[in-house]
Amino acid sequence: MKFGLMASECRPGPTGGNGWDSVLAQARRAEAAGFDSVWLPDHFMWDGTTGRAAGTPILEAYLCLAGLAVGTERLKLGVLVSGAPYRNPALLAKMVTTLDVMSHGRAILGIGSGWARFEFDAYGRPFPDVPDRMRGLRDAVEIARRMWASSPAGYAGTVYAIRDARNDPPPVQRPRPPSLIGGGGERTTLRLATRFADYCNVSGAPEVVERKYAVLRAHSAAVGRPHEQITKTLFTWFLIGGTAAEAEAKRRYFEGNPPTFAGLVGTPEQIVERLRQYEAVGVQEVYVSMRDAYELESIALFGDTVIPALAER
Numbered sequence: 001m002k003f004g005l006m007a008s009e010c011r012p013g014p015t016g017g018n019g020w021d022s023v024l025a026q027a028r029r030a031e032a033a034g035f036d037s038v039w040l041p042d043h044f045m046w047d048g049t050t051g052r053a054a055g056t057p058i059l060e061a062y063l064c065l066a067g068l069a070v071g072t073e074r075l076k077l078g079v080l081v082s083g084a085p086y087r088n089p090a091l092l093a094k095m096v097t098t099l100d101v102m103s104h105g106r107a108i109l110g111i112g113s114g115w116a117r118f119e120f121d122a123y124g125r126p127f128p129d130v131p132d133r134m135r136g137l138r139d140a141v142e143i144a145r146r147m148w149a150s151s152p153a154g155y156a157g158t159v160y161a162i163r164d165a166r167n168d169p170p171p172v173q174r175p176r177p178p179s180l181i182g183g184g185g186e187r188t189t190l191r192l193a194t195r196f197a198d199y200c201n202v203s204g205a206p207e208v209v210e211r212k213y214a215v216l217r218a219h220s221a222a223v224g225r226p227h228e229q230i231t232k233t234l235f236t237w238f239l240i241g242g243t244a245a246e247a248e249a250k251r252r253y254f255e256g257n258p259p260t261f262a263g264l265v266g267t268p269e270q271i272v273e274r275l276r277q278y279e280a281v282g283v284q285e286v287y288v289s290m291r292d293a294y295e296l297e298s299i300a301l302f303g304d305t306v307i308p309a310l311a312e313r
Contacts, residue, residue, distance in 0.1 A: 037075055112181065184212045
């Protein structure tokens with residue numbers, strides 16, 4: 001297995017400073033601890049309904065990734081995942097290209113259909129219905145691929161189109177930066193992942209993930225693409241403690257700071273046991289969110305105990 005850190009907590013930790021200093025410190029600690037990638041969520045605000053209290057601080061993802069491109073050396077960098085309706089897709093392709101150049105070839109395009117209506121309403125953006133969002137997702141991925149393949153590029157989709165769009169300089173990675181499509185929709189999202197993604201990202205219990213991967217395999221067979229070409233990834237939540245007592249103390253703390261923590265709480269041994277269940281159903285990479293990541297010691301503990309136990313064999 002490989003591991004990525006979701007650096008979504010921008011509360012100042014032991015290093016002091018502000019929210020950006022916290023994100024940078026988390027990424028640097030993750031790099032030292034053996035993580036393979038760092039991810040940021042594509043949210044502009046929290047409203048209290050999505051696992052964070054209203055007003056919880058969050059920074060814009062791509063500006064942060066630009067900073068991480070020059071503040072780290074090895075980590076792959078991506079957004080888990082960009083909401084396709086948030087940005088003009090040609091602009092998004094240009095942004096990921098710029099990130100790839102700044103990081104010397106470490107960018108990943110993470111993208112999904114978008115779902116957080118509260119953000120669209122708050123920021124005055126129209127919220128398309130599900131079919132339009134899925135069509136827009138397909139167009140956005142196609143536009144990125146075309147702009148990475150040639151300059152100028154053209155594409156006429158059902159939602160988005162480009163004409164003679166230039167993307168100079170090109171990305172560092174060849175033939176293009178990899179793409180991750182996030183979401184477990186079995187009829188449309190996983191079918192799009194089969195056609196366009198290098199990485200597929202889902203969430204859920206091991207038996208749910210196993211079913212999603214079976215659907216992905218069926219879609220792969222239908223389009224004639226080798227299933228092994230798609231890296232199977234998981235997004236999940238942990239609180240890790242060095243002992244059972246430490247883990248329980250963290251649980252009590254976060255249950256006392258609503259909304260409650262819905263992920264797995266346990267010792268390194270318990271976390272490893274759970275992740276082996278995911279490994280058994282085909283998970284190759286795990287992207288983990290830890291509510292206390294800003295304190296940094298959880299990142300180090302994960303790197304000292306969990307990563308070595310599940311490193312690629």
